[in-house]
Amino acid sequence: MTQTTPTSPSLVQLTGIPYFIIAFIARLPFAMMVVGVLTVVVTVRGSLSLGGLTSAAVGVGTALVGPFLGAAADRWGQRPVLMLCATLNSAMLAVFALVVYTPVADAVVLASAFTIGATAPQVSPMSRSRLVTIIAERMPQPQRARTTSATMSYESAADETVFVFGPFLVGILASFIAPWAPIAIASALTLLFVGAFALHPTGRHVSVERDSDGRAPSAVSELFRPALLVVVVGIFGIGLFFGASLTALTSFMADLDAAEQAGLLYGVMGVGSAVLALGVAWLPARFTLHARWIVFGGILVAGSVLFATSTTVTSMIVALALVGIGVGPTIVTQYSLGAARSPLGRSATVMTMLGSGVVVGQAIAAAVTGATAESAGTRAAIVLPLIAAAIVLIAGVANRLLSQRHH
Missing domain, CATH: 1.20.1250.20 (MFS general substrate transporter like domains)
Incomplete structure (x- = not known):
């Protein structure tokens, strides 16, 4: 910075x-x-x-x-x-x-x-x-x-x-x-x-970048280009992951009669993610944004597999720490791509689209995961973050393919 x-x-x-x-x-x-x-x-x-x-x-x-x-x-x-x-x-x-x-x-x-x-x-x-x-x-x-x-x-x-x-x-x-x-x-x-x-x-x-009458020179349709929409889908996947993981973790800890400690465990992911997000600024330029999304998205999936198979608090902490390594840099990468692909004069619109993607994903995943935990149990609920992580990684691969098509 x-x-x-x-x-x-x-x-x-x-x-x-x-x-x-x-x-x-x-x-x-x-x-x-x-x-x-x-x-x-x-x-x-x-x-x-x-x-x-x-x-x-x-x-x-x-x-x-x-x-x-x-x-x-x-x-x-x-x-x-x-x-x-x-x-x-x-x-x-x-x-x-x-x-x-x-x-x-x-x-x-x-x-x-x-x-x-x-x-x-x-x-x-x-x-x-x-x-x-x-x-x-x-x-x-x-x-x-x-x-x-x-x-x-x-x-x-x-x-x-x-x-x-x-x-x-x-x-x-x-x-x-x-x-x-x-x-x-x-x-x-x-x-x-x-x-x-x-x-x-x-x-x-x-x-x-605005014209004299305040209008943007770019058309509204430019907000719906595939190269930008794939970023929105990817960050929506991050929102899904946040909502699913917190709700599933709460159910996991409730089974251990320690539901009030779910927030503390969730902090393991949050702190690690914040630290790694700051570290992205020091990554070499040759490690491109497209590659970062796929690599850190892959780490997110790996952590989610461990999350889905955890049976003890210790293994869950390890899973959350690994997830934190993946999620922070992935968010940074997605926002950087969103900034780079914003149509002229519409950067605030794009940034709020991305922010809303996280919020919508969280709300949907929290509701679905809560209902799943209640009807099918915790073991079913803790698999849902893995599905969300897979969406993030698939969107990253799609982003790479779209970028290759334009070069």
């Missing part, structure tokens, strides 16, 4: 260190929302099934509306879109905290959760888009590929760190203050830090 030549500034110099601090904290509310909603609903309403549906409603809202927020940011700039989202999302979180504690119908709770997801500020994709645009427009050509790879590494590591720390913070706040506390804190952080992220000088920028 800081590769420089003696005559050119680094990305950190172009944005300023405060940018990265603000952007990191601004992601935290999103990481707290799904788990926070689940926690307060289960605690207050006493229904695990309603809690699961409510969490899914947040994910559905984000997945359906997120790409449109990205398109709006591409058209009118990130600042007005983020300011509107920060205000609405903060308000919706506060409303949800009140609704759960009142004797309203479950449908109202679900609708309120949907609005939380629909108004969720797309900080991660917009940060990626913002930084990629700065790299493309303000850095010398020889630096761009290396800096983009380093930036995607950092962004992915930041996401994974937040998504490990977010649920932990929810647990602390709910345990020591009250079930509503994580939602209230998320509401305040959204207003303060997403607002600061929007108002940062880099948020003023509207891509020079």
